[in-house]
Amino acid sequence: MSANLQxxxxxxxxxxxxxxxxxxxxxxxxxxxxxKWLSFIAGILDTAKSYLAQAETQGFPxxxxxxxxxxxxxxxxxxxxxxxxxxxxxxxxIPHQVVAPFQRWVEALGIKETIFFRAEHLPNYELxxxxxxxxxxxxxxxxxxxxxxxxxDWPALRVSVPGHAMGLLPHxxxxxxxxxxxxxxxxxxxxxxxxxxxxDAITRAMARLNADGVTWAHEHSIRTGEILKAWLNELKxxxxxxxxxxxxxxxxxxxxxxxxxxxxxxxxxxxxxDLRRELLFQKLNEGTPSFAAILATKTGLLITEDFNSPNIxxxxxxxxxxxxxxxRIGKVDAAVTVELxxxxxxxxxxxxxxxxxxxxxxxxxxxYTPTQLSADLDRHLDLLCHLVPPVEFMNAGQLRPAxxxxxxxxxxxxxxxxxxxxxxxxxxxxxxxIAARMESLHELLLKAVELAxxxxxxxxxx
Numbered sequence: 001m002s003a004n005l006q007x008x009x010x011x012x013x014x015x016x017x018x019x020x021x022x023x024x025x026x027x028x029x030x031x032x033x034x035x036k037w038l039s040f041i042a043g044i045l046d047t048a049k050s051y052l053a054q055a056e057t058q059g060f061p062x063x064x065x066x067x068x069x070x071x072x073x074x075x076x077x078x079x080x081x082x083x084x085x086x087x088x089x090x091x092x093x094i095p096h097q098v099v100a101p102f103q104r105w106v107e108a109l110g111i112k113e114t115i116f117f118r119a120e121h122l123p124n125y126e127l128x129x130x131x132x133x134x135x136x137x138x139x140x141x142x143x144x145x146x147x148x149x150x151x152x153d154w155p156a157l158r159v160s161v162p163g164h165a166m167g168l169l170p171h172x173x174x175x176x177x178x179x180x181x182x183x184x185x186x187x188x189x190x191x192x193x194x195x196x197x198x199x200d201a202i203t204r205a206m207a208r209l210n211a212d213g214v215t216w217a218h219e220h221s222i223r224t225g226e227i228l229k230a231w232l233n234e235l236k237x238x239x240x241x242x243x244x245x246x247x248x249x250x251x252x253x254x255x256x257x258x259x260x261x262x263x264x265x266x267x268x269x270x271x272x273x274d275l276r277r278e279l280l281f282q283k284l285n286e287g288t289p290s291f292a293a294i295l296a297t298k299t300g301l302l303i304t305e306d307f308n309s310p311n312i313x314x315x316x317x318x319x320x321x322x323x324x325x326x327x328r329i330g331k332v333d334a335a336v337t338v339e340l341x342x343x344x345x346x347x348x349x350x351x352x353x354x355x356x357x358x359x360x361x362x363x364x365x366x367x368y369t370p371t372q373l374s375a376d377l378d379r380h381l382d383l384l385c386h387l388v389p390p391v392e393f394m395n396a397g398q399l400r401p402a403x404x405x406x407x408x409x410x411x412x413x414x415x416x417x418x419x420x421x422x423x424x425x426x427x428x429x430x431x432x433x434i435a436a437r438m439e440s441l442h443e444l445l446l447k448a449v450e451l452a453x454x455x456x457x458x459x460x461x462x
Contacts, residue, residue, distance in 0.1 A: 005055060005069050011076050012048055018083065019045065025090040029099030033116030034089045036152050041079050043145030044135060048075035050142055085130065085158060088118035093163055097450040098172055101404035102159070104456075105175075105244065108363045111182045114152045119163030123260035127178040131155035157182055166259065169445045170411045173245045173252035180240030180355070184233045186362075187240070189347070189354045197343040198228065204339040208322060214331050223268075224336050231271045231344050232351065238276055239355035242283050246368040247291045247303075248408040250280045251416070254309035264313040266325060268333040271344055274314045279348050281305045287370060294374045299381075299417045308416075315341065368405045376402075380410045384441075385421045389448030392455055401455040402448065411445040 019042050027034045051072040055065040088094065099117050106115055135141070136149030159178050161167065180187075191198070202224055206216040241249040257265060257273050265273030284291045284303060295301045306312065315321055318338050325334035359367050380390035380402070390402045390410045414422075415438065422437040 002069070004073070005052060005065075008048075008069055008073050008076060009052055011080075012045055012052070012072070015045055015076060015079055015083075016042070022083075022086065022090075026096075027089060027099075028091045028094055028096030028117075029103055031099055031103050031116065033114050033156070034086045036114055036148070037082075037086050037116065037156065040132075040135070040145075040148040040152060041082050043142060043148040044075050044079045044082070046142040046144045047138065047140060048072040048079070050140060051075070054140075082132075086116065086118065088120050088160075088163060089116050094119040094161065095167060095169070095446055097446045097453070098169065098404075100453045101449060102175055102179075105179055105366065105404070106182075108366050109179055109183055110186075110362055111157070111179065112153055113155060113157045113182070115157040115159065115182075117159045117161065119161050119167055121163055122160075123162055123166055123256070124160060125162070125174045125178055125256070126160040127181040128158045128160070129155040130158060169442055169449070170248065170408055170415055171252045171256055173248040173408050173412075174241065174256055176241035176244035176249055177237045177253065179244075180237030181233065183240065183358070184236045187236045187351075187355045187358045189232060189236070189351050191347065193350075194343065194347050197346050198340075201339040201343040202336075205335040208335045208339065209331060212326075212331055212335075214335075220332050220336075223332055224340075227268045227333065227336050227340065228344075230269045231340065232347070234270055235276070235279070235344065235348055235351045236355055238280065239352040240359065242280055242352070243356055243359050243367050245405045245408055246370075246373055247284055247295065248405070248412045250277075250284055250303075251308055251412045252408075253277075253280065254307075254312065257312055258309040261311075264315065264321075264324075266315070266321070266337055266341075267329055268337065271337075272315050272341060273312045275341060275345060277305060277309060277312060279345075279352070283352065289370050289374070291370050291373055294370050294377070295413065298374070298377050299413060301413070301417050366405075368409070372406070373409055376406045376410050377413060380406070381413055381418070384410060384414050384444065385418045387423075387444060389444045389451065391448050391451040399455075401452040401459065403452070404449060407445055407448045407452065411441065411448075414441055 019038055023035065023038050049072070051068040054060065055068040055072070057065075094117055102117060103115075131154050133149055133152075133154045136146045138145075141149075159175060161172060161175060202221075205224070206220075209216060209220075238249075238253070241253065245252075254277050257277075263273075265271075265276070281303070285293075289297075292303050295303060316324060322334050322338045325337065328334075329337070356367070375393075376390070379393045384390055390407050392399045392401050394400075419434065419437050419441060422440045
């Protein structure tokens with residue numbers, strides 16, 4: 001056996017054992033995404049091992065044997081890298097209580113792709129699309145690889161959430177935004193009425209760049225289209241998050257942006273953070289009664305736009321904003337984003353309306369309303385302050401499980417108005433009392449999610 005074949009065989013064997021250990025882990029919510037992914041990796045390793053077996057065949061041409069060893073090495077390296085996609089998906093990393101309710105959102109939104117949730121030690125929420133279906137078609141693909149490839153509904157979706165200290169249940173309302181990305185193409189927005197505004201923004205960007213020594217070129221028009229599409233998709237996803245969890249999404253997104261120190265947030269991929277906050281604040285004050293009015297009436301909480309995010313940087317005047325951005329993101333992106341901001345703000349109400357229409361047509365039970373918030377606070381807020389988690393409620397003479405949206409909204413309301421009434425918990429010696437009380441609330445909310453999901457399963461199986 002040649003040295004390189006021997007080394008490759010050793011690597012593949014170690015990867016096999018690592019995959020087997022990972023398959024033995026408990027994955028929260030019993031969701032199948034991680035196991036399907038591990039089976040896919042195992043199929044890649046089986047194919048690599050079959051290449052080595054052929055390379056060792058007596059009388060096989062030396063050049064062909066070397067080629068097969070190289071291909072096996074490449075597959076082994078790929079398999080090793082693909083293991084990173086399931087890092088943080090097991091029950092020791094992501095709160096196991098939340099995955100099954102998240103999966104209910106996935107199913108209700110009509111998301112058919114294979115999905116898995118993972119936590120990472122980063123201040124980041126992200127949806128990644130992963131499409132590797134071509135592996136099932138490579139030369140000599142084993143049946144295990146072909147079957148594992150077919151078992152995944154591509155593209156696979158991976159939702160990342162912050163783990164450890166930033167893995168707070170109320171902040172997980174931001175997952176509504178990430179799932180919004182999974183259905184963003186289904187939210188149809190007619191841009192025809194805004195053609196003039198977009199064109200004017202491009203004209204201003206061209207003039208700004210010309211004054212800074214940059215001549216507008218075709219690739220700049222392409223880049224403008226990419227930025228516009230990215231911004232539209234971010235606001236579509238914000239809209240989905242708002243309609244899924246109402247005020248909890250405003251508190252969660254703004255609080256997360258505050259804690260993670262994102263500055264203005266303005267880039268080629270994201271519109272300004274203060275604009276996103278402004279739009280969500282407007283939605284909280286919309287309608288009679290509005291979410292904001294209900295919170296004020298029932299708790300005395302008066303929400304302002306920067307209520308829990310005073311340090312999100314506000315946009316500067318356009319020229320100053322351009323000068324601040326150009327060294328960080330480049331002249332072209334800086335000019336386009338600065339000038340596109342007013343156009344996207346004008347389109348935003350249409351985006352939110354389109355998202356509402358889509359959700360009402362496809363998953364109306366998911367839409368969280370002011371009426372629901374009012375009922376949730378009446379049923380659960382005072383009880384939660386007496387350490388009774390919001391697990392169930394009486395409806396038409398029957399006990400029904402609380403939804404994740406209910407639990408998160410009651411949790412946020414308690415966090416913002418009642419947290420001083422909670423006891424501290426052990427293990428927080430030396431921390432400010434308020435931190436220990438917030439941890440107590442967090443544990444109660446996780447317990448509520450777990451018990452409500454258990455009741456939901458019991459009803460489904462009864």
